[in-house]
Amino acid sequence: MSRPPTMNDVAQEAGVALKTVSRYVNGEKNINPELAKRIRDAIALLGYRRNLAAASLRPGRSSRMIGLVISDLANPYYSTIARAIETTAAAAGYLLITASSEESAENHDRLIDRFIGQQVDGLIVVPPARPGRSWADVTPPVPPLVVIDRPADATWSDTILADNAGGAHAATAALTAAGAGRIAFVGDTLALYTMSERLRGYRLALEDAGIAFDEDLVVTGAHSADEAASIVSRLLREQRPDAIFAANNRASIGSVLAFRDAGTALPLIGFDDFESARLGTPAVSVATPRIEEMGRLAAERLLARIDGDTSPSTTTVLPVELILRGSERETPTS
Template sequence: MSDSPTMNDVAREANVALKTVSRYVNGQTNINPVLAQRIADAIASLGYRRNLAAASIRPGWTSKTLGLIISDISNPYYSTLSKAIETYAADQGFFVISASSDEIGEKHDRFVERLMEQRVDGIIVVPPREPGRDWNTLPGPIPPVVFIDRPVDFPQADIILADNVGGARSATEELISNGAKKVAFVGDALSIYTMRERYRGYCEALAARGIPVDDGIVVSAAHSSEDAAAAVSQLLDADVDAIFAANNRASVGALLAFRETGRRLPMIGFDDFEAAKLGEPAVSVVSQDISEMGRKAAEIIFERIAHAETPRRTYVLPTTLVLRGSEIPDPVL
């Protein structure tokens, strides 16, 4: 007998026809209960597992697997997103294979190829900052694809985005309404779609109040909380009177700088995070429903699996400004 038991091995062990074993492992229920029990006992005894990768290449069969490529699993944003997708998929009887591109296009491309080799039924992707291979050049067949958080020019895919511009604009407007004249922007590289859109919203809010953009207080190289902390420490000495933190890591970095220097500026961050409510004052944020974004992506993938021919769509999910007090200047004693 081989190291990996086959259906033929199960059929011999249970003393039933191979076709009966095939029907059993594929979920058919109209099997004689006595035979079904013998098959179940044989499967348990032999340690047989169905080869889904092989099964998926047969017409009408499915791997019951989705692929998920995110940017960085260590970022709480993406772990929340992944959890929502995995939960929805599990309810449909599907397994999710996840990988992090680390914003590297070549790494992203390798994962895409591997997932397609695995014959996954659908792929959900957060496109990397560094451009990867043009999806339009991929040889078919290509399973249903959903791009999430960042758009890609690929007509076969659906796209789910948050209202990054509107959220950033509302946050910056709130800081200005509370008296800020010099609002700093602290975020990651503007080559990232979400950063670029949040920067646009920030600029629109300044323009609406007749305030010119000061490039000297725009930070677009805060790739980590430590980078953001160093940048905010410098901004505290640059006559800045408020901060718009363009992602959760920038918010955490700002809090680190406030703690280390013993000084605080009014601040609103984009994306909520677990520690946001622990400080005094708690951190005000532009909140997007990350779990809903993940759930929506999974829902669309399953719609595509069932109805691949329907038109592709772009969804823009709303954001909410959650004010907790950090946007207000400290009272002058």
Template structure:
């Protein structure tokens, strides 16, 4: 692993005293503009980052901290993923710092910078839907990096679920039960997982020789309320005879729409949610082993921290279809 540049390196590169660099890093406004510009250029060229944790670390020791950037901590899926990673990291004595990007590229960039300033030992990242800069644009050295749930255009270990396969199985189950116009309700297909689920849904329909109807494909359901409104609209127009809800929020929104519209369509969701087994009929879902995904991400990053320099790996975990009866039409819920 490449040695991280120090304040001494910056001082030598800029041709100034170490004390001057220290004053600049700590925001001293009295430094002359010539010295300030030389120091700024040296920092950019070397990729120096202020070590926020230095005062707490004895020489030769690490912070024993791993940064985790997820999409949305309020989403039960990401909360469960964070918990699994936290448990895996704790087994090796590492503390997890968790932050949410809200799928915003600029916020994600700020979080990355903050974690690097904190000198975390490694970063586990769920890449945002709308990326800002690329990881390749960040000056080296970078700590060990693992992508989870979604890939990124950067060479690093990656842990994914078989999203396309799970969506294909869910759509096929609805077709097997007699549906012919299945609505796809989900978040933006710019998100890797959503794009994969849409691909699996389309493949299942094409395999049956049915016409793909873009009028029932909706990728604007970012929240439960938006999913509810989408499904209410579908019910009102009568275009769909079944619903594939491409995430847990879409599934819950569909249930609310069914109650308000007093109509129940066959439904299969992607990802388990607490109410799925409590309604009548219980909701069929595609399940991911979130705990296994978290353990895999933690295991990969801990192996890199232990010196593993083998080629980067992409781990794709299988999904399972849990049929409970909602894929078939039944009266009432």
């Protein structure tokens, strides 16, 4: 056969009606077992594959696909979220398609349009640092939407966040409790909701400890580990802090790299856990969100909406866990 086999070919090979084949490939169960076996054998013989893209174009049909737009798939934080979403979606029979916006509003908007054009059944989105168009301006129909990690202006969507301010407060308070007074804040751009919330928690913890806020100890722009290492190296030379609060996993790694290069180290707590955090002596303490739970809840909420849940939109804020491994009070070694 020079062309891909069709359901008509399967029906002819199995000796059944086209409607019966259609019911079979769409997952209906109330089919005579003997007919089902003949259809299954015909599908195997002919190599028939259902055209999901074409099926999704028909009224009432589903693509069985979910679109996920995250910031940076290379970041373990987001890859962990993506994996949790994928596992939950796959268990329900959905394929997850993941793309990175790279914090670009233009890329984000283009990906949203592409996913909607592909007729995905639902969207899970991490908004970029600086949002582009309003969700109100997205051409309808827009599929069910869940926003994660950062809020968006889609008031009708479900939103799942981490308690960034609370986690940063707990981390900074642990450093002050261990005797630190000049605590540097090292993080990414404050255009990020998560980063601005972590700075807010840091400032509140200093205030609670009676420590004056010092702008010279706050340095942002650490999007990569190398950028963070450069920042921390400069802080060690010029500002002489007595502890570091690294406000994301890249800043934590950069801090450890800077300590190694300087041949010295400071008490350190990072935000977001990372695989190599346990390799030092002592291991790096962290305030870590429940990122797997965030991904799982996002997928479950979206699947419920796809299945017809029309209850009011929700915002869920997940707690951040402080894991003290010793680096908050002792000098790490490489």
